[in-house]
Amino acid sequence: MTHFRLLAKQVRFRVIMWLIILCGMSVGFAPVFDDLYSTEEELRSIEATLDNPAMVALIGPLPDAAYTTAVSFSHQMLLFMALLHGIFGILIANSVGRKAEDDGLTEYLISGGVSKRTLYVNQVMLGVLINLIAFVINYAGLSLLGLESFNNEGNLLYSAGLALFGMLFYMLTLFFGALLSSADLTFGITLSILVIMFLYRAVTDVADMAYSVISPYNWLTRMYPYAENDFTWLLPFLLVAVFALAGWFLFSRRDLGGAYLKGRGDRRTRNIGSYPGLALRNMRTMIISWLAGMFVIGLTYGSIFGDLEEMISGNEMLSAAVEAGAIDDPVMFFINMILIITTVITAIPAVMIIGRVLREENTARLEVVDSGTLESRFSRTLVLVTHWILSLLVALIGMVLTTLGMHLASMNVDDIGVTLGDYMLASLNYFTAIAAAVGIGVLLLGLSNGLFKLIWLYVGYMFFVAYLGNLVELPEMLHMATPFHYLENVTVNEMDWVAAGGVFIAAVVLFAAGLFLYRKRDLG
Amino acid sequence: MSILTLENVSKHFGKVRAAENVSIDIREGEVFGFIGPNGAGKSTTIRMIIGALKETSGTIYFKGEDIKKSRRYIENISYVPGDVNLWPNLTGMEVINFFMKMRGFKDVEMRDALIEKFRLDARKKCKTYSKGNRQKVALISALLSDADLLIFDEPTTGLDPLMERVFHQEILAARDAGKSVLLSSHILSEVEKLADRIAIIREGKIIETGKLADLSHITRIEYILSSEDDLSFLEGKSYAHDFRTEGGNTHLMVDNDKVADFMSDISSKRITYLVTEPPKLEDIFMRYYEDKS
Ligand SMILES: Nc1ncnc2c1ncn2[C@@H]1O[C@H](COP(=O)(O)OP(=O)(O)O)[C@@H](O)[C@H]1O
Ligand SMILES: [Mg+2]
Numbered sequence: 044m045t046h047f048r049l050l051a052k053q054v055r056f057r058v059i060m061w062l063i064i065l066c067g068m069s070v071g072f073a074p075v076f077d078d079l080y081s082t083e084e085e086l087r088s089i090e091a092t093l094d095n096p097a098m099v100a101l102i103g104p105l106p107d108a109a110y111t112t113a114v115s116f117s118h119q120m121l122l123f124m125a126l127l128h129g130i131f132g133i134l135i136a137n138s139v140g141r142k143a144e145d146d147g148l149t150e151y152l153i154s155g156g157v158s159k160r161t162l163y164v165n166q167v168m169l170g171v172l173i174n175l176i177a178f179v180i181n182y183a184g185l186s187l188l189g190l191e192s193f194n195n196e197g198n199l200l201y202s203a204g205l206a207l208f209g210m211l212f213y214m215l216t217l218f219f220g221a222l223l224s225s226a227d228l229t230f231g232i233t234l235s236i237l238v239i240m241f242l243y244r245a246v247t248d249v250a251d252m253a254y255s256v257i258s259p260y261n262w263l264t265r266m267y268p269y270a271e272n273d274f275t276w277l278l279p280f281l282l283v284a285v286f287a288l289a290g291w292f293l294f295s296r297r298d299l300g301g302a303y304l305k306g307r308g309d310r311r312t313r314n315i316g317s318y319p320g321l322a323l324r325n326m327r328t329m330i331i332s333w334l335a336g337m338f339v340i341g342l343t344y345g346s347i348f349g350d351l352e353e354m355i356s357g358n359e360m361l362s363a364a365v366e367a368g369a370i371d372d373p374v375m376f377f378i379n380m381i382l383i384i385t386t387v388i389t390a391i392p393a394v395m396i397i398g399r400v401l402r403e404e405n406t407a408r409l410e411v412v413d414s415g416t417l418e419s420r421f422s423r424t425l426v427l428v429t430h431w432i433l434s435l436l437v438a439l440i441g442m443v444l445t446t447l448g449m450h451l452a453s454m455n456v457d458d459i460g461v462t463l464g465d466y467m468l469a470s471l472n473y474f475t476a477i478a479a480a481v482g483i484g485v486l487l488l489g490l491s492n493g494l495f496k497l498i499w500l501y502v503g504y505m506f507f508v509a510y511l512g513n514l515v516e517l518p519e520m521l522h523m524a525t526p527f528h529y530l531e532n533v534t535v536n537e538m539d540w541v542a543a544g545g546v547f548i549a550a551v552v553l554f555a556a557g558l559f560l561y562r563k564r565d566l567g
Numbered sequence: 568m569s570i571l572t573l574e575n576v577s578k579h580f581g582k583v584r585a586a587e588n589v590s591i592d593i594r595e596g597e598v599f600g601f602i603g604p605n606g607a608g609k610s611t612t613i614r615m616i617i618g619a620l621k622e623t624s625g626t627i628y629f630k631g632e633d634i635k636k637s638r639r640y641i642e643n644i645s646y647v648p649g650d651v652n653l654w655p656n657l658t659g660m661e662v663i664n665f666f667m668k669m670r671g672f673k674d675v676e677m678r679d680a681l682i683e684k685f686r687l688d689a690r691k692k693c694k695t696y697s698k699g700n701r702q703k704v705a706l707i708s709a710l711l712s713d714a715d716l717l718i719f720d721e722p723t724t725g726l727d728p729l730m731e732r733v734f735h736q737e738i739l740a741a742r743d744a745g746k747s748v749l750l751s752s753h754i755l756s757e758v759e760k761l762a763d764r765i766a767i768i769r770e771g772k773i774i775e776t777g778k779l780a781d782l783s784h785i786t787r788i789e790y791i792l793s794s795e796d797d798l799s800f801l802e803g804k805s806y807a808h809d810f811r812t813e814g815g816n817t818h819l820m821v822d823n824d825k826v827a828d829f830m831s832d833i834s835s836k837r838i839t840y841l842v843t844e845p846p847k848l849e850d851i852f853m854r855y856y857e858d859k860s
Contacts, residue, residue: 145655145694225656225694300695312660312690316668325654406652410619411705415645415714416669418638566619 046157047165050139051172057138058173060496061131064503065177069124069205070184072511076116077190079516086110093118100245100347103260104252106270113192113269117201121268122241122260125208128177129237132213133230135173139166141220141229150299163217163294167287170213178206197269200277204263207280211259212237214286221293224302231332238336242343249347318412318421319429326399330437333392337441340388341448344381348453351377374459375535379469382446382534383527386473387506389441390480394498396434397484400426401495404567423562431485431554438477442470461534469533475546476526480505482553489560492567568595569631570716570747571616576625577771578611585611587771588625593716593749598742600762600779601751602848608771609751610649613720616749617646629716645714649721649751651705655694659687659704666708674711681707684733698725710737717741718749723757735761756845767851774855786823787854789844791816796836804832816840820850 080086090110093102103122106114143149152162181202185193212233220229240258247254248261255261259279266276293303315321323330351374403409403426412421446466453459484498505525508517522528526546531539571593578586586608593599603609614620616627618634618641626633629640653662663678682689685703693701702725709717717738723731738748738761752758758765759779766776775782787808792798798817802810806825811818821829823846 147694147696147698150697227656312658312664314668315657315661315665318669321654321665325656407619407648407650408652408654410614410617411646411648411651412666412669413619414617414641414718415643415666415709415712417642417671420669420671422638563621565621566614 046152046161047168049152050165050169053143054135054139054169054173058135061135062173062177062180064500065124065127065131065205066180066184068127068507069120069181069201070188072120073116073185073188073190073193076119077112080112080115086112086115089115096249096347096351099248100344103244103264104248106267108267108270111192111269112190113194113197114267116193117197117268121201121204121263122244124205125260125263126237126241128174128205128209129212130234131177132170132174132209132211133216133233133237136166136170136213136216137220137226137230137233139169140217140226141223142226144220144300145226153299159295163291166217167214167291170210170217170287174206174210174213177209178202181205192269194269194272196272196274200266200268200272200274203277204266204268207277207283208259208263210283211280211286214283214290218286218290218293221290221297222303224305225328227328231328235332235336239339242339245343246346318425319433322399322426322429322433326396326433329395330392330433334437334441334444337385337389338444338448340385341445341450342452343448344385344445345449345452348374348378348449348456348459351459372460372535375461378449378459378461379532379534381449382469382473383509384506385445386442386476386527387502387509389438389445390477390502390505392441393434393438393477393481394484394502396437397430397481397488398495398498400430400488401492404492407567410566424558427485427488427558427561431481434481435474435478438481439470439474442474442477443467446470465534468538472530472533472538472543475543475550476505476530478550479526479546479553482550482557485554485557486560487557489557489564491564569593570595570629571749572628572631573612573616574626574628576612576615576627577623578608578615578620579623584771586615586622589768589771589773591766591773591776593747595715595747596742596745597763598738598748598750598761600758600765601749601768602753602755602758602765603751603768604753604848604852607753607768609753609768610720611771612768613646613718613749613751616718617641617644643715644718645709645712645716646718647702647705647709647720647722649724651698651701653693653696653701653704656692658692659689659696659700662693662704663689663708663711667711670712670714672711672713678707678711681710681737684737685730699727699730702726703730706734706737710741714746716747716749718751720751721753722750723752731757753848755848755851759845767848769852775851782851785851785855786846787820787850788823788826788846789818789820789850790829791818791840791842791844792833792838793817793840794833794836794838798833798836801829801832804829822854 080089087110090105093099094105099105102119106118108114149162153159182198185198185202186195215236216229216233219232220226223229223232241260244255244258244260247258248264252261255264262276262279266273297303313324315324409423409426413423446469450461450463450466480498480502483501484495487494487498505527508521508525509527511517512522529542529546531537531542569592573589573591575588575590576586577584577588589608589612591599591601601609601612611620615622618638628634629643632640634640657665663682667673667678685707687700687703687707693704696704702722706719706722709719723734726734738750742748750758750761762779764776764778765782767774775785779786793816801807801817801819806822806829808820809818
């Protein structure tokens with residue numbers, strides 16, 4: 044088997060899942076938009092809703108052109124989808140690149156006669172191929188739908204922009220993989236760049252879009268698919284080639300497993316005397332990067348709270364809703380919506396920590412450590428409980444840091460009326476939603492090794508309902524399948540302790556069921 | 568006394584019958600060889616013993632106790648898998664120390680002696696280790712334990728011959744210290760040197776169990792000889808198989824239980840060259856199936 048086919052086979056399942064989700068969202072939502080925003084009136088109303096700093100920060104600036112259905116689609120979807128395409132690029136590149144190297148797979152291939160050049164070229168080609176497929180599916184899908192106002196140039200730009208964006212972060216990851224000393228570090232840095240670029244443009248899009256141009260997200264914005272269709276903003280994506288070449292420059296000149304920049308590499312032998320200690324040590328970098336990221340997200344959102352007032356008075360729909368009594372306090376309403384979105388983001392590291400149990404299982408380390416070890420010091424129960432507690436701690440601390448960031452960044456804004464205490468209550472409230480997602484994850488993991496992956500679909504689903512549920516009206520049914528449906532919207536309303544307690548108890552029950560199954564099932 | 572007994576243990580993965588009515592019995596203080604080609608069901612059987620897989624049917628007893636009764640039995644088994652994975656960001660020493668801590672084993676001198684014997688650079692991170700080095704870390708960790716039963720699944724696949732010898736010495740030392748050892752392999756000659764008794768598994772079923780010497784009725788050794796006299800008469804003998812001449816040498820396989828006949832037949836000839844090849848697993852299977860049919 045050629046090396047390229049080996050690579051492709053290695054990531055096949057993940058790539059297909061991602062492509063289904065990514066392209067499914069782009070192509071699947073186009074008709075939804077066509078449905079929801081077809082009349083002039085509906086379009087005017089959504090345009091007005093989105094024309095405020097908070098929404099600009101969240102989804103990008105409004106184009107300076109007629110707000111057609113297609114323009115609305117690309118405006119609301121493009122940056123959010125870019126974020127997902129970026130994660131896709133990072134994950135796949137890291138797993139065929141630095142992670143394969145960390146795991147010794149690369150060394151194995153090289154000892155098997157695959158040259159470094161072939162190896163790297165194939166990694167690059169894989170990135171080109173998977174993003175090309177994303178482009179083709181999106182472009183073909185949007186074209187075949189043949190919706191009104193979705194013109195060909197727009198379809199082309201929308202699909203090409205996202206594919207190039209994914210490719211950019213793919214190559215960036217290969218580059219950092221060659222530069223840095225581990226897959227965890229590479230993932231931490233590239234994901235930070237992806238998120239920070241998003242947050243950066245959130246701030247500058249509101250303040251002055253001229254500064255946003257440093258961020259690749261802004262290149263997508265400036266294409267204005269379906270409006271101006273400015274193809275020149277595809278050009279900056281030539282950086283794809285630059286990072287691919289720079290990555291090769293670094294990779295070809297260093298030892299396998301080597302690095303130019305090391306994480307904190309101390310040579311002292313640490314004494315790790317328990318499984319929790321080991322788990323913490325293995326996930327340390329990941330946990331810290333996520334928590335820091337959550338704090339930054341909180342700060343970023345908090346920094347736009349000052350503009351919320353202004354936008355509400357200038358927004359017909361909101362003002363109307365306020366007058367009609369549907370929304371008591373629009374500022375609170377937005378803050379709450381942002382809280383829900385950050386909750387789902389915090390669920391990602393929490394679920395990842397649970398998923399790490401499978402890494403111990405799949406590498407057979409779990410069964411090796413289990414044998415010959417005192418049951419009180421190591422057992423499947425201990426492993427799962429350790430990851431569960433860590434996961435919940437990270438979820439809770441992540442929520443607290445996010446809301447603390449919001450509080451700190453918006454302290455100077457007078458009329459917000461959310462106290463630190465309210466933020467902490469909200470953190471606790473929404474923490475139970477993460478606990479529920481984690482509980483479902485543990486249940487899936489207890490059922491079988493392979494089923495666990497489905498939890499990512501669920502988290503994606505929660506994100507989708509939380510994010511779009513606020514922009515687009517979704518059927519009640521869809522909301523009922525997420526924990527948010529049951530929790531009170533804290534900051535808008537008083538905390539419902541019974542609801543939060545109920546969700547948490549459900550979370551614990553799900554965990555207990557998962558643990559029960561996990562203790563009995565076959566490993567790996 | 569038996570330390571480990573498997574009674575009609577089966578494991579089915581859907582339609583795949585990875586192990587089928589496997590019965591083996593490992594006695595205290597013996598080295599037990601578990602031999603079979605790739606995919607025969609060795610790892611599956613071992614993973615049922617250590618509780619990673621749940622048997623479809625049958626019972627496993629450790630020191631006479633059904634292992635389903637209590638998970639505590641696992642505290643007395645040390646296990647090294649065929650393909651060792653370690654935590655990439657830990658050094659070899661950190662891994663070995665971790666295992667010692669987890670097992671409550673405190674003999675640091677023994678640790679250092681083993682690291683020395685296996686010539687392991689324990690200061691390096693595990694992600695920089697080759698397969699052989701990862702194997703060494705796991706073997707050292709397994710030997711640093713008070714467990715009564717040591718299980719090694721194809722332990723020497725990544726080791727060079729020198730290290731293989733060190734490993735063999737350690738196995739024998741463990742046995743002399745009263746421990747029992749289960750050693751799986753697809754190479755007969757490897758186990759033959761160490762094992763007091765062996766079981767041969769193929770397609771999930773045990774086809775023979777016993778002392779290797781007692782298994783001479785199913786083993787065959789290859790002889791390579793040359794002589795100034797004509798040896799072609801050997802071709803007609805019932806104990807001779809696969810007779811051929813190659814590069815002036817005569818090759819033939821001789822049934823182990825008929826070696827005496829063979830020797831007396833060639834004693835009158837002027838033999839100028841004689842080499843034997845150890846029995847190979849494939850040859851055993853050849854003879855086993857020839858005998859059956
Ligand atoms: N988890 C599993 N799921 C399905 N089939 C398996 C699994 N593990 C092993 N097998 C199958 O069981 C058979 C025996 O495998 P194994 O015990 O690994 O053999 P050996 O260790 O002797 O090489 C093989 O056909 C293998 O494909
Ligand atoms: Mg095996």
